[in-house]
Amino acid sequence: MEPRIHSISTFSRAQNVWIAALSNASPVEPNDRIMSGLAATNAKPSDVWIPDSTLDAVNLAAQHPDREVVFFAIGFETTAPANAMAVHLAEQRGLENFSVLVSHVLVPRAIDAIVSSPTNRVDGFLAAGHVCSVMGTWQYEPLVARFGIVPEGVDIRPSRATAGDVVIVSGPIGQHGVANMSRREGLEFGTEMTSDSAPLNGLVAAMLDAFRDLHVLRDATRGGVTASLCEIAGAGRVGIEYEESLIPVPDDVAAACSFLGLDAMSIANEDKLVATVPTDALDDVLGAMHAHPLGTDACVIGRVVDDHPGVATTAFGACRVVDVPLGEQLPASADPAAPCDRVGQTHSVGAGRDLAA
Incomplete structure (x- = not known):
């Protein structure tokens, strides 16, 4: 951080220049570190602004055309799109007094530096x-090739999903996400919602001990089980059918x-995984999961198919295509014409190119 702060010192000493820098430090007095660092470069406090967003930095330049606003664009890969959008918006608005000092850092390089240290104790x-x-x-593949230790016989990439595999979920879903939403939005549901977050390494080890050749393992975090199934179907170029009535929902x-x-x-979710395993290994894998505290409610929810990728039907002929969730889930529309799910439907997951066929 400090070298990048000092790199902006030239701008901070220039006439009519304002420095705009987001702060990702502690929520308590978040500006201290940036402000103290810039103070060491003789920047005046009145010339340093801490906007709430990159858009605010662009607006600052628009509101003060007599000042050159230099946005201190620092952060990991996730900040790059927003910083690029700031440049795009400034160009669209014809702002000639807005510039960006690009100071992004990369996660793989940080990992490389840590693991390469002779004093490293990270496993x-x-x-x-x-x-x-x-x-x-x-970008992580070269790091795995250099430093990773993958047990012999273990390959759990999503591309290994094979027609005939059964799909397993390790337990009831949705509790972590709903608990977070309840706290964040101040929602009351008549009962206290608590996160069931837990580490899955012990459960995975038990599964691998029972059957080394697990085909796919995925943690159902952002986007939930749906996102995991879509990722598996896309990478494996297969279809996945699951029965909604089998999904364990508290x-x-x-x-x-x-x-x-x-x-x-x-x-x-933060403590649930999705797995695909060959049918002949199902009893061994489920037995190992049920014997572990985090897998007592593990169950089969569907299967991997290749005859009609992404398409499944019930006895009544009802079916629905499921796609990767986009953005964050929001409450349903008040529009009575808005579509709704029906209990008991069979859903299918698969790449859109396959469904179009």
Whole structure:
């Protein structure tokens, strides 16, 4: 952080220049570190602004055309799109007094530096999913090749999903996401909603001990089980059929979803995984899961298919295509014509290109 703060010192000493810098520090007195660092470069406090967003930095330039506003664009990969949008908006609005000092840092380089240290004692990293949503996972592959230790016989990539596999969920879904929503939005559901967040490493180890050749493992975090199934179907170029009535949804989560018009399958979890395993290994895997505290309610919810990718029907002929959730879930529209799900439908998941066929 400090070298980047000092790199802006030249701008801070210039006449009629304002520095705009977001603060991602502690919520208590968040400006202290940036302000003290800039103070060391002789920047006057009146020349340093802490906007709430990149758009506010652009607006600052628009409101003060007599000042050159230099936006201190620092952060990891997830901040890059917003910073790029600031440049785009400034150009659209014809602002010639707005500029950006690009000071982004990369997660893989930070990981590389830590693991390469002779004093390193870290055994593993939890890669940030929101960073992967911007950059993908390819940037971690060289790190895995250099430092990773993958047990022999273990390959749980989504591309290994195979027609005939059964799809397993490790337990009731949606509780973590609904609990967070309840606290964040101040919603009351008549019962206290608490997160069931827990580490899954012990459960995964038990599953691998029971059957080494698990085909796919995915944690159902952002986007919930739906996002995990869509990722598996797309990577494996297969279809996945699941029966809604088999999905384990706690009563309080179901009530909250019904009240808010949300889909429990798309709500984030922090202690649930999705797995696909060959049919002949099902009993061994489920037995190991049921013997573990975090897998007592594990169950089969569907299967992997290749005959009609992404399409499934019930005995009554009803079917629905499920796609990757976009954005954050919001309460249902008040429009009575808005579509709703029907209990007991069979849903299908698969790549759109396959469904079009």
